[in-house]
Amino acid sequence: MKKQWALVLFLLMTASSLVLAGGKSEAAEEDLSKQVLIVGSVDSVTTWDPSASYSTEIAYFTNLYEGLIRAAAPGSDQPFEPLLATAWEASPDGLEWTFTLRRGVTFHDGTAFNAQAVKYSYERTMELGLGAAFILDPIESITVVDDYTVLFKLSYAAPLDRIAASAYGSWIFSPAVKDKGREWFEEGNAAGTGPYKLESYKPDQEIVLVRNENYWGPKDTPAVQRVLVRIVKDAVTMQNMLEAGQADIVTLIPKESLSSVDDRDDCKVLTGPSFMNYAIHLNTQKPPLDNVLVRRAISYAIPYDDVITVSLGDLGTKAVSPIPFGQFGCATDLPQYTTDLAKARDLMKQAGFAGGIDRTLVFTFAAENAAHQAYAPLIKESLEKIGIPVEVRPILWTAQWEMMKGDPLQAQDLGALLWWPTFNDPYETLASLWRTEKKPFFNFAYYSNPRYDDLIDRAYATPDEDEALKLYRAAQEILVQEAPSVYLFDLTTAVPMRENIQGFVINPAYPKAMYFYGVKKN
Amino acid sequence: MIRYLRFITKRLILLLFVLFGLSLMTFLLARVVPSDPAATYLGPRPQPEQVERIRAQMGLDRPLPVQYALYLRDLLSGDFGTSLSTHQPVLASIREYLPASLELMITAMAIALAVGLFLGTLSARHENTLIDHTGRFIAITGVSLPAFWLGLLLQILFFRVLGILPLGGRIDTMVSLIHPVKTITGFLCLDSLLTGNWTAFRSALLHLILPACTLAAYSIGIVTRMTRSSLLEVAQEEFVTAARAEGFSERRIAGKYMLKNALGPTFTSAGLAFASMLTGTFYIEAIFYWPGLGSYTANAILSIDYPVIMGVTLLGAVFYVVVNLLVDILISFIDPRIRI
Numbered sequence: 001m002k003k004q005w006a007l008v009l010f011l012l013m014t015a016s017s018l019v020l021a022g023g024k025s026e027a028a029e030e031d032l033s034k035q036v037l038i039v040g041s042v043d044s045v046t047t048w049d050p051s052a053s054y055s056t057e058i059a060y061f062t063n064l065y066e067g068l069i070r071a072a073a074p075g076s077d078q079p080f081e082p083l084l085a086t087a088w089e090a091s092p093d094g095l096e097w098t099f100t101l102r103r104g105v106t107f108h109d110g111t112a113f114n115a116q117a118v119k120y121s122y123e124r125t126m127e128l129g130l131g132a133a134f135i136l137d138p139i140e141s142i143t144v145v146d147d148y149t150v151l152f153k154l155s156y157a158a159p160l161d162r163i164a165a166s167a168y169g170s171w172i173f174s175p176a177v178k179d180k181g182r183e184w185f186e187e188g189n190a191a192g193t194g195p196y197k198l199e200s201y202k203p204d205q206e207i208v209l210v211r212n213e214n215y216w217g218p219k220d221t222p223a224v225q226r227v228l229v230r231i232v233k234d235a236v237t238m239q240n241m242l243e244a245g246q247a248d249i250v251t252l253i254p255k256e257s258l259s260s261v262d263d264r265d266d267c268k269v270l271t272g273p274s275f276m277n278y279a280i281h282l283n284t285q286k287p288p289l290d291n292v293l294v295r296r297a298i299s300y301a302i303p304y305d306d307v308i309t310v311s312l313g314d315l316g317t318k319a320v321s322p323i324p325f326g327q328f329g330c331a332t333d334l335p336q337y338t339t340d341l342a343k344a345r346d347l348m349k350q351a352g353f354a355g356g357i358d359r360t361l362v363f364t365f366a367a368e369n370a371a372h373q374a375y376a377p378l379i380k381e382s383l384e385k386i387g388i389p390v391e392v393r394p395i396l397w398t399a400q401w402e403m404m405k406g407d408p409l410q411a412q413d414l415g416a417l418l419w420w421p422t423f424n425d426p427y428e429t430l431a432s433l434w435r436t437e438k439k440p441f442f443n444f445a446y447y448s449n450p451r452y453d454d455l456i457d458r459a460y461a462t463p464d465e466d467e468a469l470k471l472y473r474a475a476q477e478i479l480v481q482e483a484p485s486v487y488l489f490d491l492t493t494a495v496p497m498r499e500n501i502q503g504f505v506i507n508p509a510y511p512k513a514m515y516f517y518g519v520k521k522n
Numbered sequence: 523m524i525r526y527l528r529f530i531t532k533r534l535i536l537l538l539f540v541l542f543g544l545s546l547m548t549f550l551l552a553r554v555v556p557s558d559p560a561a562t563y564l565g566p567r568p569q570p571e572q573v574e575r576i577r578a579q580m581g582l583d584r585p586l587p588v589q590y591a592l593y594l595r596d597l598l599s600g601d602f603g604t605s606l607s608t609h610q611p612v613l614a615s616i617r618e619y620l621p622a623s624l625e626l627m628i629t630a631m632a633i634a635l636a637v638g639l640f641l642g643t644l645s646a647r648h649e650n651t652l653i654d655h656t657g658r659f660i661a662i663t664g665v666s667l668p669a670f671w672l673g674l675l676l677q678i679l680f681f682r683v684l685g686i687l688p689l690g691g692r693i694d695t696m697v698s699l700i701h702p703v704k705t706i707t708g709f710l711c712l713d714s715l716l717t718g719n720w721t722a723f724r725s726a727l728l729h730l731i732l733p734a735c736t737l738a739a740y741s742i743g744i745v746t747r748m749t750r751s752s753l754l755e756v757a758q759e760e761f762v763t764a765a766r767a768e769g770f771s772e773r774r775i776a777g778k779y780m781l782k783n784a785l786g787p788t789f790t791s792a793g794l795a796f797a798s799m800l801t802g803t804f805y806i807e808a809i810f811y812w813p814g815l816g817s818y819t820a821n822a823i824l825s826i827d828y829p830v831i832m833g834v835t836l837l838g839a840v841f842y843v844v845v846n847l848l849v850d851i852l853i854s855f856i857d858p859r860i861r862i
Contacts, residue, residue: 032696032699033696036699044608044821045608046565046609047565054564054565054566054567055565055566129571129575130564131564131565134569186610202813203608203610203615204608204615204817204818205618205813206813226699228695230695230811232811233808233817234809234811237690237808237809240689240690241689244681246689246690246695368824396557396824396826398557398561398825398826399555399556399557401557401561402556402557403556422567439570441570
């Protein structure tokens with residue numbers, strides 16, 4: 001018996017000494033840790049196929065792949081900056097676009113970058129027809145003029161520069177993927193020209209990016225050797241990781257904690273604009289919201305400042321237009337709705353609802369969105385003040401969308417939506433949300449106005465930017481006057497990170513994208 | 523031996539019926555929920571034409587019975603389908619997440635059995651004394667404390683205040699980069715041990731302690747209370763009086779005769795608790811960012827990713843039945859009076 005105990009004791013001691021030993025290579029780890037950037041991110045990868053990508057994987061794609069050009073970050077005097085194309089120009093009618101390509105670039109797989117690769121990439125994306133391929137609809141043909149010149153012919157005029165700068169649908173990748181099929185990508189492979197290569201991928205767990213030694217940029221870039229992304233779905237957990245130094249950058253912490261994290265000596269929160277906005281769409285097909293006066297009354301009844309404070313704290317600004325502030329086409333001089341209950345009540349009276357509405361209106365939103373959750377009670381409360389009873393109905397986004405896509409007369413009365421543009425152009429937003437639709441898809445206001453449709457169609461097709469801005473402005477003014485939606489607020493992006501992280505850039509044209517290229521760890 | 527075989531066969535045939543019923547039920551439920559799998563597959567902003575095309579590709583435009591038959595056919599050939607949101611094969615993902623869950627569950631159950639049996643036996647031997655009351659207090663605390671709260675408390679104490687245990691994850695990031703663990707079983711502790719990767723083993727073991735203890739708390743309570751009450755019941759039996767009359771020591775009576783007889787109910791309830799850990803550990807996995815089946819399932823539910831939901835449900839059913847089967851066999855070995 002005693003012998004047995006002695007044996008157990010011996011084993012335990014051996015085991016614990018092994019466990020507690022180690023730590024001799026800590027100095028080496030310290031050195032190495034400067035070379036490794038650890039990122040906590042909520043964003044899953046739904047696909048690694050650059051032709052199909054149209055979701056949260058954009059967070060990582062911008063490091064692996066490059067387009068011909070890129071929308072410049074705020075502060076630049078140019079709208080675009082060159083990437084794989086060094087120069088580009090359009091014919092006066094906007095139907096022919098010529099791009100001059102960068103020389104001496106190779107893909108991660110060693111294939112040389114040239115005009116053939118550009119042609120192949122665009123054609124593969126158009127042929128697959130997945131993700132954001134629809135933005136390439138205007139392209140009729142792509143011609144290889146020489147190894148470093150490529151000519152796009154369009155079937156109708158469209159802003160191909162803004163399309164080519166899109167982070168969805170416009171990536172250039174190695175033509176060698178032709179033989180590999182889509183599964184090759186989904187296994188966690190990439191074949192771009194970006195500053196980082198995809199080293200390994202565990203779905204919804206971990207992504208490892210490693211520096212592309214052959215990157216065409218300056219020799220010392222990118223500065224960080226490896227980027228390790230931990231995919232974590234919980235905001236509090238991410239805050240813990242950041243504060244404990246187990247992550248250098250995180251994408252989400254509870255909004256209540258932003259200021260306390262920013263106040264810490266070892267952490268900071270970087271903020272910047274985003275082209276994401278929140279709006280509540282009013283069912284313009286169904287009484288009483290088919291009445292423009294009631295819709296305007298609602299627009300005056302919303303307590304905008306309180307809505308922003310409860311849902312985002314400091315991370316939101318009142319929308320000045322249906323298009324996010326700063327985005328191309330956003331009109332900043334439109335008439336504005338302010339919070340004015342007297343005016344709202346007056347409009348209700350004019351609409352013939354002095355005694356209020358005798359039906360309870362249904363207000364739906366995506367239950368998984370914390371911002372909607374936070375401001376919804378305020379909407380209910382303020383509309384009830386002008387005699388509109390509201391039932392708040394949070395449902396999962398997929399279910400909400402099914403309901404919205406159904407018969408407008410059976411659908412919700414008010415539906416909230418978080419929106420962001422696919423690429424830096426107002427047409428997609430203005431067309432998806434308010435252009436006449438035979439069958440509802442994203443036009444959750446069920447709005448239809450031929451004059452409006454004509455304005456935005458003309459704005460998209462004209463190669464004259466000033467003309468486009470004028471037409472877009474007129475269209476936005478209609479949306480304010482007719483009030484098919486309540487334009488709530490634009491989102492401010494906040495990226496919490498460790499104090500020693502330098503060079504992280506927030507580019508509003510690419511919401512959710514993280515550029516590790518310029519990041520340094522001091 | 524034949525008796526066991528017959529018993530196992532009977533149970534497995536029963537499992538087939540359970541699985542058939544479950545697959546039908548989850549299949550129908552997935553179709554009743556208002557969502558469009560084709561749209562989910564395409565991502566947040568699909569185009570109407572794309573939805574139509576993918577719907578046809580996925581066979582969603584065919585009659586329900588045909589869809590179900592096709593699903594069963596794929597299932598029988600080992601194809602659990604592809605996740606709508608991650609576009610990864612469901613079976614491959616389960617294979618990835620299951621070892622992480624099992625590693626956590628088995629460690630937690632080992633802790634629960636060790637602590638629970640010890641506390642339960644102690645409580646029974648010292649019925650209605652301070653020891654018994656303390657045991658009861660620990661057991662009830664373990665059962666009634668919400669796991670996520672206990673997890674946070676342990677994190678604050680052992681990570682923030684004492685700084686001796688890691689916050690979460692399966693292994694330290696730098697360690698995993700410098701000393702990568704070769705995957706053999708998928709159990710990080712075991713794999714690092716088998717490959718003699720001591721640094722990784724140390725890190726993996728330290729990372730396992732807090733989540734395993736948090737997960738064990740509930741089962742500790744169950745095992746303690748079950749052991750105590752069964753022991754007290756057994757204490758009234760005549761064979762205990764007989765053993766005492768023979769002059770055996772109290773220690774031997776409790777350890778060798780009483781405990782053996784009392785283990786049945788304890789193991790049965792511990793088995794059930796163990797099986798429920800498989801997908802019921804979401805909170806713990808979220809707090810300790812442990813990449814297990816719980817988080818995988820929770821994410822799938824939120825995005826109505828029905829191939830994943832169905833795959834995990836079926837796996838859960840198989841797991842329940844198999845664990846129960848094993849527990850029954852184990853009990854019949856410990857207590858030969860129980861015939862199976």
